[in-house]
Amino acid sequence: MRLAAIATAAGAFSGLFGVGGGTIIVPLLVLWLGYGHREATGTSLAAIAVIGAVAAAAHAAYGNVDLGKGLLVAAPAIAGVLAGTALQQRIPERAVAAAFVVLLLASAAVLVL
Amino acid sequence: MDALDVAGLLALGFAAGTAGGLLGVGGGVLFVPALVVFAGMSQLGAVATSLVAVVLVAVVGTMRQREYGNVRLRDGLVIGLLAPVGVLAGVVLANAVSERVLELSFAAVQVGFAWQLAKEAGLR
Numbered sequence: 001m002r003l004a005a006i007a008t009a010a011g012a013f014s015g016l017f018g019v020g021g022g023t024i025i026v027p028l029l030v031l032w033l034g035y036g037h038r039e040a041t042g043t044s045l046a047a048i049a050v051i052g053a054v055a056a057a058a059h060a061a062y063g064n065v066d067l068g069k070g071l072l073v074a075a076p077a078i079a080g081v082l083a084g085t086a087l088q089q090r091i092p093e094r095a096v097a098a099a100f101v102v103l104l105l106a107s108a109a110v111l112v113l
Numbered sequence: 114m115d116a117l118d119v120a121g122l123l124a125l126g127f128a129a130g131t132a133g134g135l136l137g138v139g140g141g142v143l144f145v146p147a148l149v150v151f152a153g154m155s156q157l158g159a160v161a162t163s164l165v166a167v168v169l170v171a172v173v174g175t176m177r178q179r180e181y182g183n184v185r186l187r188d189g190l191v192i193g194l195l196a197p198v199g200v201l202a203g204v205v206l207a208n209a210v211s212e213r214v215l216e217l218s219f220a221a222v223q224v225g226f227a228w229q230l231a232k233e234a235g236l237r
Contacts (some may be wrong), residue, residue: 007192011199016207016215022138025192029228031233033188041137042178043189048139049171049198050193052164055168055200059161070165072119073126073144080130087175088135096233100136104227107142108220 002032007047014051021048023107026100037096038088114152121151127168134174139167 006028010021022044029040059065090097114122125147129140144163148154154162178184207215230236 003188003191004195007195008199008202010192011136011201011231012125012203012206013199013219014196015200015203016219021196022133022136023223023226026137027230029188031226031229035185036183037234038178038181038183039185041135042175042181042183043185043192043193044137045133045171045174045178046184046189047185047196048137048192049168051196052168052171054197056161056164056168059164060210062161064161065165066152066154066158066162068190069122069148070162071155072152073122073129073147073163074166076123076126077130077133077140077144077166077170078173080127080132080232081134081174082130082177083127083179084131084134084136085174086134087131089181093232094236097230098134098236101227101231101234101236103132103136103138104223104230108223108227110142111216111220111223 002028006032010047011051013054021051023104027104030097037093037100041088041096118151122147125151129166130170133170134177137174139169140170 008026008030011023013024014021025044025047026040029035029043030037035043056065125143125198128142129147132138132143133140141163144166145159148159148162149156179186
């Protein structure tokens with residue numbers, strides 16, 4: 001039931017802003033389901049893979065996806081995600097939480113400005 | 114795109130992927146402006162195209178985190194498969210309420226989460 005609520009909230013914010021699923025999924029997994037921060041981020045990525053694939057297919061059907069440019073920005077991002085996950089295993093869980101708090105506040109500030 | 118634009122795409126792409134791996138987000142928040150500014154795309158084209166990168170980051174990140182034992186795959190798939198219901202609700206809401214109100218509401222939700230996470234982690 002709580003998973004369904006998290007899914008609906010994450011989907012709603014994605015539908016509203018085009019981005020933003022992760023900033024909803026991670027805090028709700030931690031606060032509602034008692035996930036550790038590493039588990040919450042890993043599980044969030046699994047959900048985003050599914051949500052993103054559905055959204056990408058829908059956008060591709062309308063001809064809005066430029067695959068070449070997508071892959072150009074994805075290539076360094078794949079290197080980045082390998083670095084980011086490796087780094088995450090080597091820092092304390094509290095540091096992951098603190099970084100996420102900074103991300104949330106920065107994201108909120110961008111929305112307000 | 115000139116060399117500077119390609120460099121910009123590579124740098125922001127790497128930053129978005131790192132944030133994705135570290136924080137469990139897709140990175141769209143960085144991919145979209147990168148594609149608008151450095152690849153000259155429209156907002157809609159950039160959002161659609163960014164999803165290619167978001168999916169690849171999420172798949173690679175999930176595989177890596179699984180090796181570390183940090184993925185509850187069933188929960189993640191349930192959230193992913195049920196999210197489209199929320200997307201529909203979000204699209205309806207986006208057409209019913211002013212954009213400024215939505216932006217401020219989302220910002221308030223994020224500040225609320227930040228405060229609760231900080232409290233939970235004993236950061237205050």
